[in-house]
Amino acid sequence: MKELDASNFSAEINCELPVVVDFWAPWCGPCRSQTPILEQFAQKYDGKVKVCKVNTDTNPELANKFGIMSIPTIMVFKGGEISARAVGVQSIDNLAKLAQL
Secondary structure: OEOOOOOOOHHHHHHOOOEEEEEEEHHHOHHHHEEEEHHHHHOOOEEEEEEEEOOOOOOHHHHHHHHOOOEEEEEEEEEOOOEEEEOOOOOHHHHHHHHHO
């Protein structure tokens, strides 16, 4: 999973594939639970989706830009535009639905 920050965010979400972005922080227990699920999701849908993470502690400007109030927040981007959003730990099936896979 690629770590995103202000310097690479726009370039990475402008992609032909759906881009699933996990807004998280290291101190967040549910975020730590989400990580292995995202890793399995990325492996299962390799080549069909791009999975990235944004640490909200080190990238508060991105968290503010997207109105992140609770973490983990999962956002799906298609062609650089937000297509779906979910708050809380998401299952592989829910991630697939959000990304419309």
